[in-house]
Amino acid sequence: MDDLRDVDEPVDESELAIEGALRPSSLAEFVGQQKVRGQLQLLLDAARIQQRPADHILLSGPPGLGKTTLAMIVAHESDRPLRLSSGPAIQHAGDLAALLSSLTPGEVLFIDEVHRMARSAEEMLYLAMEDFRIDIMVGKGAGATSIPLDLAPFTLVGATTRSGLLPNPLRDRFGFTAHLEYYEPVELERVIERSARLIGVAVPPEARAEIARRSRGTPRIANRLLRRVRDYLIVHGDGADADHAIVDAALDLYDVDPIGLDRLDRAVLDAVVRRFRGGPVGLSTLAVTVGEEAETIESVVEPYLVRIGFLGRTPRGRVATPEAYAHLGVRSPESMLELDDL
Template sequence: MVSTASEAEERAVESALRPKNLDDFVGQARVRQQLSLVLEASRIRERTADHVLLSGPPGLGKTTLAMIIAAEMNAPLRISSGPAIQHAGDLAAILSSLTEGEILFLDEIHRMSRPAEEMLYIAMEDFRVDIVVGKGAGATAIPLDLPPFTLVGATTRAGLLPGPLRDRFGFTGHLEFYAVEELELVLRRSAMLLDLKVSSAGFAEIAGRSRGTPRIANRLLRRVRDWALVHKIDEIDSSAAAAALDMYEVDERGLDRLDRSVLTALITKFGGGPVGLSTLAIAVGEETETVETVAEPYLVREGLLGRTPRGRIATAAAWQHLGLAVPDHLAAGQAGDLLAELLEPDTDFADN
């Protein structure tokens, strides 16, 4: 038996840590400035705001910005997701129940079904939907007018959005990963709301292990809070934060157990690669989708892992991070030749 009380508490805490307006939102200065202008112009014109598309990796604040847009426009917020809308009728039911000026937030909008996307085109542009009644030759389309609304779409893979849908958004904002300094500001605000005493060095320690993502930073802060509570520590400094995060297997570069398992297997079992994705996944006991979508993006961004047509390779930085001697073929001056060789097409290699 597993109690849901702790999960409900975590969700409540996470919700409380979300900023409620653009002034409290830390980071993403360019997107915040542009979005503020769009919303202010809409208020001056006394019209609903243009449709907004927010893209970027998970955990950077897309859902939070949608909530802020609703708060700034003083409008109700309706939340749904692309995977939940698999039929045009599902979308028609949501759209027909919207009120004037309401904000409709669709998370992972790129995962909507094609019929629903085609219905959304007309709804976004003309504020109407055509509901088909009957089948075959006797089917008729009944037009249904919709009140003006604002659609806020969020996606982690903007390239999967069809062009006609993407072009109907009046404003598109791409969220970037946060710098360590910006994450420290996020953590300071969260610590104040959680009534935690954390030193500047403690904030820096947690921020440096947060992978440039506010959601991860806040989660690590809560875990450090738990560790400090159990060990009866009043003020969290860098050593306390490091000890807590080490216990949770988050190292100084933000790598967790899965990340290190991938690098360790790649280096110790396959000599640093190249090795195919499915073979690497089997070696660490995970699904290929888990390795590709969870571990790889951060390892590649940190320069610890490379992707080539022949498979995955470990960089010199990966060997150094694991405390291993860098092979001669990865030494300075030879890495470029190796990479050029690995990038040559290999039609026989299919396991990548």
């Protein structure tokens, strides 16, 4: 079965169209992140009153919490055009120079995964953010000269899932930095209620709560699970609402268990618990064991397992907790020792 998680995988045009339709277009429609919303609203209102572009904004946090959506809202509420790019696409200073020189006055530039930009581009961005100017090098060697190029004032919105990888000079040039937190189940229920209304699916409160419990605190995953429930309802529902039984059947079909773990999550836990007797086990060894890239395990699987207390990181490697043993229905070493003492 396909893993319903936030990974870099191809998405068909219909899925992209639905995701776009589900995105809120204003801060008032945006669910959750109340503190960040209030801070952004103040930032945008001040810029509007002073008739200037908003300060540069850095949005950090795990994938799927709404960083791209907030960038779109910044452009929409500022009544400015939005230019989209990403760190991996900017691998040379020339790439960034071409992008910056084509911006119109006040335009909002969104760079996703900004920490993955090339170092030469990062250094060019320092001057562009601070003075709206870049220096273009012409020629090579001793005869090379630097030609300054003025830029139209713009607002940079950077998004990153790993803010610790950003160099301090770049981080310091953002006028506002926000960290997005995982959502509470009640907030996800509101996201699901809104999305269900937009895609025309009737989802009773108890079914919304069940989807929210399996969504790993992430709105993007909640919307994806909702779409799979909708698909199941179309095929097997016979015109019924997406009740608790329908949600259970649909998500069980896609290997999403009652707390949101999927096939890969359980494979990682099972390897640590059964194959390596609870650990510690190194990341590369664990990746080979489950047949997955180490980066995928570290960035996609581990954060949730650590957050819910199923996995621990130690200097010697990953270790399973008693909660992980209990979830898999396996006796933990601690419980075995307790039985031996009786």
